[in-house]
Amino acid sequence: MDSGMISLGLMAVLGLLMIAAAISDLRSRTISNELNAAMALLAIPFWVATGLSLWPDIPIQFGAAFAVFLVFAGLFAIGAMGGGDVKMIGAVMLWVPLPLFLPMLTVMAVGGGILSAVMLVRMKMRPSDKPVEVPYGVAIAAAGLWALHQQYLNQFQAIA
Template sequence: MAGALQIICVAVLFALLVYVIYSDVTRRIIPNTVNIAVALLAIPFWLGSGEALWPLVGWQVLLAVGVFAVFAGIFALGAMGGGDVKLLTALALWLPAIPYLRMLVIMSIIGGVLTLAYLVWHRRRKKEGEPEVPYGCAICLATFIALGEPIVKQFAG
């Protein structure tokens, strides 16, 4: 069962992610300060888990390094923004590997729908060039689902 510290951390994380959605939609920026806060907030989340910090922290950091390496490559190809890469890396500190992979699948589905919606909207407005998709929205919504599902199950059953 999640402790009070973990619940508070998740609530603060969700508030930060709501801000990320707002910032990404309105300015196409995910501030570094928010990404740093998301990463640092994982520390009290781990402490509140009641699990031994080793190897928990080691696995989470290893996952985050791997996520950064993969998504930095995607950034280098111009397919994703730097703020998105940093946010995905910070969020890798929150979820174990399998739930994180589930979050990435959910993110991809939401991101695909979002991209299609922006493409249609962009074409209807007859704008030139490619639409800029605020992919941070897909990342945040997928995180809400991935972190929220266990919480709902805990209180429902």
């Protein structure tokens, strides 16, 4: 089997894992460590299949993803993000090419903002004593799927 088919298969698995995480976050406001670990660990064979070099490409990819993880861990520390969401962001960023880091984070922020607005409207329509918990895994999954599409599945890249 050639590396192109392997990388497409791994991307399909990542897509399914992100969708499963989003559904889990919607239902229970949790994302399991197993889902996040699977996303992170599958990045390694993906790097090999896509031809990232052992030095310096893989350390740069890992370091950039880890830097994003640390920023969101800081948000977790102040109570602005859930732990599963932070781990999911770190795992997904392992797959995203460096030029798409900021665009993906922008798509994620816009999606998260829309999701937050929907949750606030829902809270106003159905008042509750519970605090509003935004299932941010949905925004992370949507942005991750967008980023993978932009890099690997967008047949119009040559035009832009």
